Amino acid sequence: MLRQGFRSLRTLTGKSSEIYHRVSDQVVTPLLRRYLDPEVAHNVALDFARKGFALRHRPSPMEDRVNVKISMSFDTTIHESNGDNNSSNSNNENKRFALQFPNPIGLAAGFDKDGEAIQPLMDMGFGFVEIGTVTPKPQPGNPKPRMFRLADDLGIINRYGFNSKGADAVEENVKAFRQTQLRESSELESKDGSSIMSFQSIATAVFPTPKPAQGLLGINIGKNKTTEDAKTDYVKNILQLGSYADYLVINISSPNTPNLRDLQKAQAMGELIQACLEARKRLSKPVPLLVKLSPDLTTEELKSMVPVLRLVDGVVVTNTTNQRPKELVSKHHVEEMGGLSGAPIKDKSTEVIRQLYKEMNGNVFIVGVGGIGSGEDAYEKLKAGASVVQLYSLMVYDGPGCVSRIRHDLATIMDQRGHKCLEDIIGRDHEEIFWRKQQERHEMSLSKENTMIVE
């Protein structure tokens, strides 16, 4: 009896527990959706997460059976000053680095625009959380209402228009996140070495709680609405926020900022990326630079940007679409202006992933995003060429438990189909490229390439 009581209390602490899923996903999320305006519901959900109502993900036994870690390799120069700021005598050598994603399911940009709930979102089970889009100066975004649910299609239309508290406020948040991370890891280290039985250590033994998750932090950057020379805004953001990020994303694909998507034209994009790469050299730590693309690009446009995309370390594919597929069944809001996301864009964004992977001959790290609703959807994007995936709209319809579910489902698919690791899936739709890459991987593991892991 007592044992059973303990057991149910223990499941209460686990994010993958039945009780957690029932309460958060089957009661709270539908209530928020039913009674609150979408933007208000989103703010309440973010506030819940920030205040620690979301419990920590506990990997299911199935997840432990497969390797879901994946590395992004990138070359960069880091600014190694010799301490004399006025001296030109600094050692700027180009080196190869690797950033390791603990699991391939991430939270897409736009959910936590100002970086207010980074650790709780990681604790939910996201292997990486992309905050932003951040603009250098604070700006309110478009007038409300600016977010609409197409419930019958499991889609969302938004025209937020980069509402951002600005880089100064975001810097405070990411700085606090990094400080807490440092403190917690040193506390854990000292606990590991201690043999004293504190009350807390006894409580932890009875009700084991997973450690705070060590996910990666992506910072997605944009420009202020009124800035004429976009480059200056992206460079400012990189210099101010870059050192706090595990990776940076140049967002040039939001449909809600006038003329932003013009920066996707090969020449403009080339100039912007060069400026961002120069700025990145001035950071004191190696940070990969990615670009986020729209799903509305034609094949020709995509082809024309390939040489420029080779300059960056990865591509986020895709943002929301301006188009309205004729298959939409929702009666309300379909005509609202803004970017459509969720289930209706799933195939379109997967197709862009597939095309880009093929055009780049498999030599690209793709973050696949758009309409993921299940482990099978994530698997599809990985096969098309994504190395990791992200989601946003699913959180609105399924609640925070969707992360645990998708992690478990993907692991189950991998186990059932005989894939031991993610590299066994990535790009499988492209047979020739896939087997060439497997061969390269094998040769590389033999030669033990000289790559540094970013800590």
Ligand SMILES: Cc1cc2nc3c(=O)[nH]c(=O)nc-3n(C[C@H](O)[C@H](O)[C@H](O)COP(=O)(O)O)c2cc1C
């Ligand atoms: C309400 C909302 C706000 C968003 N805001 C941003 C943003 O600020 N920056 C960005 O790069 N993408 C933003 N996105 C796009 C998402 O990051 C993602 O690319 C897109 O929604 C497709 O994924 P999904 O179908 O899983 O939602 C937003 C999406 C939604 C639904």
